[in-house]
Amino acid sequence: MTKVTPLDTAVDPHSADTGVLLDVRDLEVEFRMRSGTVKAANRVSYQVDKGETLAIVGESGSGKTVSAQAIMGIIDSPPGFVTGGEILFRGKDLLKMEEKERRQIRGDRISMIFQDALTALNPVFTVGWQISEMFQKHRGMSKSEGYKRAIELMNLVKIPSAAERVNAYPHEFSGGMRQRVMIAMAIALDPDVLIADEPTTALDVTVQAQIMGLLADLQQQTGMGLILITHDLGVVAEVADKVSVMYAAEIVETADIRELYRHPYHPYTEGLMRSLVRPDHKGGRLSPIKGSPPDLLHIPSGCPFHPRCDYVQDVCRTDDPPLREILEGRTSACHFAEVFSND
Amino acid sequence: MTSYIIRRVGQFVLVFFAATFLIFSMVFAIPGDPIRALAGEKPMPDSLRQTLVQRYHLDEPYIVQYWYYVTGVLQGDLGESFNQRPVLDIIKERFPRTLRLAIYAFIIEMVIGVTAGVWAGIRKDKFLDSLVKVSTVAVISIPIFVLGFMAQLFIGVRLGWLPVTAGNPPSLYGYLLPAIVLAAVSLAYVARLTRSSVVENLRSDYVRTAKAKGLSRRRVIGVHTFRNSLIPVITFLAIDLGALMGGAIITETIFNVPGIGQALYQSVLGQEGAVVVGIVTLLVIIYAVANLVVDVMYAVLDPRIRYD
Numbered sequence A: 001m002t003k004v005t006p007l008d009t010a011v012d013p014h015s016a017d018t019g020v021l022l023d024v025r026d027l028e029v030e031f032r033m034r035s036g037t038v039k040a041a042n043r044v045s046y047q048v049d050k051g052e053t054l055a056i057v058g059e060s061g062s063g064k065t066v067s068a069q070a071i072m073g074i075i076d077s078p079p080g081f082v083t084g085g086e087i088l089f090r091g092k093d094l095l096k097m098e099e100k101e102r103r104q105i106r107g108d109r110i111s112m113i114f115q116d117a118l119t120a121l122n123p124v125f126t127v128g129w130q131i132s133e134m135f136q137k138h139r140g141m142s143k144s145e146g147y148k149r150a151i152e153l154m155n156l157v158k159i160p161s162a163a164e165r166v167n168a169y170p171h172e173f174s175g176g177m178r179q180r181v182m183i184a185m186a187i188a189l190d191p192d193v194l195i196a197d198e199p200t201t202a203l204d205v206t207v208q209a210q211i212m213g214l215l216a217d218l219q220q221q222t223g224m225g226l227i228l229i230t231h232d233l234g235v236v237a238e239v240a241d242k243v244s245v246m247y248a249a250e251i252v253e254t255a256d257i258r259e260l261y262r263h264p265y266h267p268y269t270e271g272l273m274r275s276l277v278r279p280d281h282k283g284g285r286l287s288p289i290k291g292s293p294p295d296l297l298h299i300p301s302g303c304p305f306h307p308r309c310d311y312v313q314d315v316c317r318t319d320d321p322p323l324r325e326i327l328e329g330r331t332s333a334c335h336f337a338e339v340f341s342n343d
Numbered sequence B: 001m002t003s004y005i006i007r008r009v010g011q012f013v014l015v016f017f018a019a020t021f022l023i024f025s026m027v028f029a030i031p032g033d034p035i036r037a038l039a040g041e042k043p044m045p046d047s048l049r050q051t052l053v054q055r056y057h058l059d060e061p062y063i064v065q066y067w068y069y070v071t072g073v074l075q076g077d078l079g080e081s082f083n084q085r086p087v088l089d090i091i092k093e094r095f096p097r098t099l100r101l102a103i104y105a106f107i108i109e110m111v112i113g114v115t116a117g118v119w120a121g122i123r124k125d126k127f128l129d130s131l132v133k134v135s136t137v138a139v140i141s142i143p144i145f146v147l148g149f150m151a152q153l154f155i156g157v158r159l160g161w162l163p164v165t166a167g168n169p170p171s172l173y174g175y176l177l178p179a180i181v182l183a184a185v186s187l188a189y190v191a192r193l194t195r196s197s198v199v200e201n202l203r204s205d206y207v208r209t210a211k212a213k214g215l216s217r218r219r220v221i222g223v224h225t226f227r228n229s230l231i232p233v234i235t236f237l238a239i240d241l242g243a244l245m246g247g248a249i250i251t252e253t254i255f256n257v258p259g260i261g262q263a264l265y266q267s268v269l270g271q272e273g274a275v276v277v278g279i280v281t282l283l284v285i286i287y288a289v290a291n292l293v294v295d296v297m298y299a300v301l302d303p304r305i306r307y308d
């Protein structure tokens, strides 16, 4: 993939594209705590374009949420700090913006939905109030206008009898409906990029499929870029265009989803695919990756995956392989990626 | 919501009967001669004794006695003191002063406690936070009478900033020192409770959502954090308004405030059974009403508990 580097940093955010919609480059995030400094995002790079869905996949604690929070600018700070890299949105670096300018993008041009809608929605305000707040605060609409739009949005995300339920509180909804409220709130202002952080993990399987379907539909209608964070590669098979795989705070592989499925270029990706729950094998995973993900305070030397890797060589224990372009549009952070690409 | 309130009112009625029954039993049903207890050390002529036996229905079964007593309370008849002054009169004279003292203390506690708590909470681990933490531990661990005497000695006598006693009738100025002392302990609790509640809510998922919505910091804290953080604080404050009046016994005695606490103290010393019962009944009712108000308010503030 050839990247166009926008030179003009003063582009109008609403003008036609001069490059990738959202371009994260070498992002570094640290958490400085008494027990030590954790690097929760290490040289993280990924791109999302208009109408594109990027899935970010990785085990728990690999830094998926942290990198998304860095894009939103909502990392708990202290202890968390963005210590390096760039986050280019329509060519402008979010990290260099004044807080006021950044706040106008947050929730408006780039928005985020969270894993557990029960705790992510404020328990003491009605859902209508919470959706309407977006219109009132970002668009200066009146309360009644805001509620009218809230009802329209609740209809759009297919919440039954929206007009009556607009005055209900989050705890009065089922898990799936609550996540729809969350989605309605996030797409209220028609954002360019939507980040969905494990939006279906807290839901049961049939509802999961409905929510994924809803997100895919909305993306079709609006043409927004979608970043879909998940720890389950299987969930994204039908909706994602590209996948970035994260391990121990780093991106270890990025590829087109079909290419990735056909042929992973990193042993960790291969392991994730082998551990998928196959629909034809009832229950149970085929073979989970041996061992467990590293504690980020004690990342192994060399390739962080080496203690769990089936293909480990001596060089892996000493040299950390950088993320390299193997084929066009495909990157891998394994010393032997070419070997995988040839067989 | 309505059924919730009805249920709470029902509980209030139960508490009222249970508490008055207990008070009644403790003072009037203690072993020995209740008339003697009522009269204290003074000698008693037989004729008066007869009148008293009849007035208190002492020749009737215990439960009937309680019934007479409780219907009297419900009609506003709290009995008479030994020198035949209606207890209600004593309360009417004394109670407004206690109420004022408690309200002043309450205002001090609420304004300073909540402000300090919120401030410390949003500046977690900074200097002010530590100051609130340390000073609240200090205040909580000192008994209130020590605190009272210390305040009298330093602020009243050495520095001479405020009067040492309240005066009779007390002036607004005179109320200030006892109100500060009465508020001190609860204020410390309010500050700590507010602080921990704010800290906890600032970490919550929905505050993160509020930030992700692109709201200003002021709105994230003032609207999305504040209301949730205040739920436990308001609960405590409302219960405490009742407790403040009970706590006034010590403070009123130290600062010589002629309120209901002092009257209670004096009537215990003077073995004025009827007065003790009357005042304690009143305090119990206030306490129970405060609890009722808390429960209803809690339901208004936190929609999640309305439908339990």
Ligand SMILES: Nc1ncnc2c1ncn2[C@@H]1O[C@H](COP(=O)(O)OP(=O)(O)OP(=O)(O)O)[C@@H](O)[C@H]1O
Pocket (backbone or CB within 6 Å): A031, A033, A038, A040, A058, A059, A060, A061, A062, A063, A064, A065, A066, A067, A076, A079, A080, A231, A296
């Ligand atoms: N608020 C925080 N304070 C301290 N450390 C944090 C904080 N948030 C994240 N971290 C660190 O960053 C690491 C990555 O966390 P992150 O939430 O990004 O993982 P994740 O990939 O989203 O995992 P999961 O699938 O469990 O959501 C954590 O293991 C932790 O060490």
Ligand code: SF4
Pocket (backbone or CB within 6 Å): A266, A267, A268, A303, A304, A305, A306, A307, A309, A310, A311, A312, A313, A316, A321, A333, A334, A335, A336
């Ligand atoms: S670099 Fe070595 S240890 Fe790391 S994934 Fe590749 S083969 Fe495995």
Ligand SMILES: [Mg+2]
Pocket (backbone or CB within 6 Å): A064, A065, A066, A197
């Ligand atoms: Mg996460």
